[in-house]
Structures are given as C-alpha cells and as structure tokens.
Amino acid sequence: MIEIENLTKRFGTNLVLDRLNLKVPTGQTCVIIGRSGCGKSVLLKHIVGLLKPDRGRVLVNGKEVAGLKELELNALRSKISMVFQGGALFDSMNVAENVGFGLFEHTRISQKEILERVEESLSLVDLGGIGNLMPSELSGGMKKRVALARAICIKPEIILYDEPTTGVDPITADSINRLIRSLHDKLKVTSFVVTHDMRSAYHIADQIAMLYKGKIILEGTPEQIQHTQDPVVHQFINGLSKGPITEAIDTFKEA
C-alpha cells in the first residue's frame, strides 16, 4: 500500500508538487500520466526516499519513508525496486553484475544461484545470454530492459517504473507491458508506472491518475479515464494540440 498525503515539493521557486494526494492499494497497478516536466519522476523519487518532501508525507506499508532510520530504510528498499528513466546502469560493471547487484550485496545466496536468477530475469525481458556485455555495448532500448531485469531480480513487492516503454520498439513495448501485467497477476506486485504511452496505460492499469500542475487532477479506472468529460485529461489522452493545457501557450503566441 502506497499512500501519498499532501506531498509538496519545490526546487528553488519552481513548485513541482503541490499538496498531492494519491493512494495505491497493495497488488494494484497505478499508471501516472502527465506532460513532460510535470514532476512524475520527482513523485517516484519520493516513494523510495531519494527526495524528501517539503511538506506532507509518503507512507509505504504504513511507514513514513522520510522518517525511517537507515536500517529500516534499507529494509524497505529491499522490497522496492525502481526502474530509472535513463536506465541508470552501473557502467563499470557488466550486465550480469548490474542485474545481480542487489543479490550480491545483500544476500548470502551462492554466486551460481545468483547467476541463474540473473539469467532468468534477463530472459524475462528477452535478453538471455548477454550477461557478459558492458552497458556501453547496449542500445538504448536494451539498457532500459536490463534496468527492468535489475528491478525484478530482487523479487520486490513494489516496482516503480519510470517510462519503461519509452525508446523501445512497439513489439518490445508490448512484451514489457505483458511482463508488467504478469508480475501483477502472478506475483501480486504493487506497481507504479509512469508512461506517455496511452495504449500501454490502458493495457496495464488498474487505476490511472493524471498529474497536472502539481496535483492529481483525475484518478480512475482506464474506462473512466477514456470516457472522461474533463477537458484537460481529454486533451492529454487524445494527444490534441488545442485545448486547455496549451491555451496559455496559444494566448502567449498570439499576443
């Protein structure tokens, strides 16, 4: 269960999140949509405690993330994985070491077993057998998928995906969506997915929430979102260049 209450964050004078409220029940997949730069990645970073809220709080399984001691925070982080927008693979290590990092660091599992689990995670993202390559030898989409493999390798209860399908071809995107779906169905993983891809949003979401001007302006099932009357959400999901979101820009241009 992830509960976000009145989360406020500013960078300098830039108010990114403004009293944001959101709740994701255990085992559900919540998709966050919103324009580029509206603070989706910032929101995710608050859930793993990489950023501290200015106001408000984030509760994961009932515990406030920002208030945890180092040991408790590490315990929490061994249950949460985050897939970074740019992959964030360690470029001094090869793919297998990257994917197995969490297990090598925090468990007493034998090396052989870890490598088996690494291979298993890699084949889940269709990248079996590339364990010996370095991140610099991978394409952008492959890096994304290795990052995904690293996230699922520790068998977390919660996975935060920051644009998992951006920059990969449509076929791979579909298989990533299926993977997210099956983690949800089989392992009851709680997922938090940031995406711009509405098709995959409809496919994987139990709940879709739109972030706009620092707040969640609408939250609902894919059905409800598709048939919404809200002009802002309507403009966004249908990808229209004219509408309330861009009105400010248009009036600026005309003036």
Next chain:
Amino acid sequence: MLTLFFIDLGRRIITFMYFCGGLANLTAQTVYLTLKPPYKYGHIIEQSNKAGYESFPIVSVVALFIGFIFALQSAYFMQRLGSEMYIASLVALAIVRELGPVITALVVAGRVGASHTAELGSMQVTEQIDALETLAANPVKYLVVPRFVSLSLMLPILTLYADIIGILGGYLICVLKLGITSSMYMHITFTALFYKDLFTGLFKSLIFGMIIALVSCYEGFNVEGGAEGVGKATMRSVVVTFLMIIAADCIFTALFYFIFP
C-alpha cells in the same frame, strides 16, 4: 555598486560555508563507515591499483627531474661557497621534508582526484548514485570509502618512493657531473636525515591523500547539470584540492617546526 559588491561577497561566503559544512559531513560519514564492517577489500584493492600502482610511472619521472633540478640549482650557489658536498644534505632535506610529499600530492590530485570527480560526477548525472541508494547500497560506503582508504595508504607509499627517486636524481647529478664520490654522497645524505624528517613528510602525505579523496568525491557527488557540470566540478575539484594541500602543508610544517624543533 557597493551593495552589489556586498551581496556578491555575502553569497560567496554562504557558498563557502556550505562547502565547508558539506565536506565536514562527508568526512565524518566516511571515517565512520571506514571503521564500520563489512570491509570491501575488493574495491579497496581495485582503487589502490588505479590510484597508487598506476601512478608510479608519472611520479618516477617527476621526482627524478625534481631531484636533478634541485641539485643543479643548489650547485649554482654551493659552488660559489666551495661546499658542493653539502648539496647532498640540501637535496635530502628538501625532498624528504617538503618536495616529495607536496609534488607527489599535486601529481596525484591532478591524475587521480580529477578522475574521481569526473567518474562520480558522471554517475551522479546519469542517476547511478540514486540507483545505488535504491538498491540499498550506501554510496559513501560503496564509492567514497574505497577511494579514501586507498589514497590514504597509497600516497605515503608513493611519497616514500618519490623521496628515494628524487635523492637518486640528486645523486646522479652530483656523482656524474660534479665529481662527488658515491660513498661521500650517501654518507652526507644519511647523516643529514633524521627519522623525524621522514615521519613529518609521510604524515603530511597521509593528510594530503585524505584531502584529495574527500574533496574529489564531494565535488563528484554535488555535480549539477550534465556534462558541463561534470567539467566544472572536475576543474573546481583540482583547484580546491591544490589550495587545500598548500594550506595544510603550511599549517603542518609550522606545527612540526614548533613541536619538533
């Protein structure tokens, strides 16, 4: 005009205080995590290899030339006094007490400190440091401690080596060019040097090693703004390390002068 000056001055002072606070904080964390198990021997050995072992060639060349130059420069004056023999003691004292530690530290700051800042800085801008944290690996433990330990160990070793090579440089000039006998040169060198000279030099180099590791990692962690930010941080890291090495050198030299007169 004057108000602008004071605003700017105030901002600089705040930035400086912020830097001092951040560096002190990193130092405390690093020392604490260095002492706290588990110890990551693998990383320490890897870093010692990069920072120490691979620095031997450049340190050799620099130390040898410093030895040559110092011997020749002192010869210029000592010949006028007709006491060329004492070039040996001058070379030995200057190199072991001062030139060895400082020159080695500056070479290592440029070679290793800059690379640490650039490496950690790139990790910062590509979110690898955040990724480490989400994988429950403390970035200070994982990245700073091995660099701190390896530099603190390797810089004194490199300095000792530079001392020997520098004295060898002086030896070559004196024995081959100025006609002082080999046994005479060695005799004068060893009578001039006391253990305390060696000890103070190596102690300073230990401090310099810590400064290089901490400043370079601190600057790396605090990179903002992409590739340009990494470049700026690397430059700042080298400048700050140089200044701090010289300042620490001055302080410790004065301290030792009064403690062990």
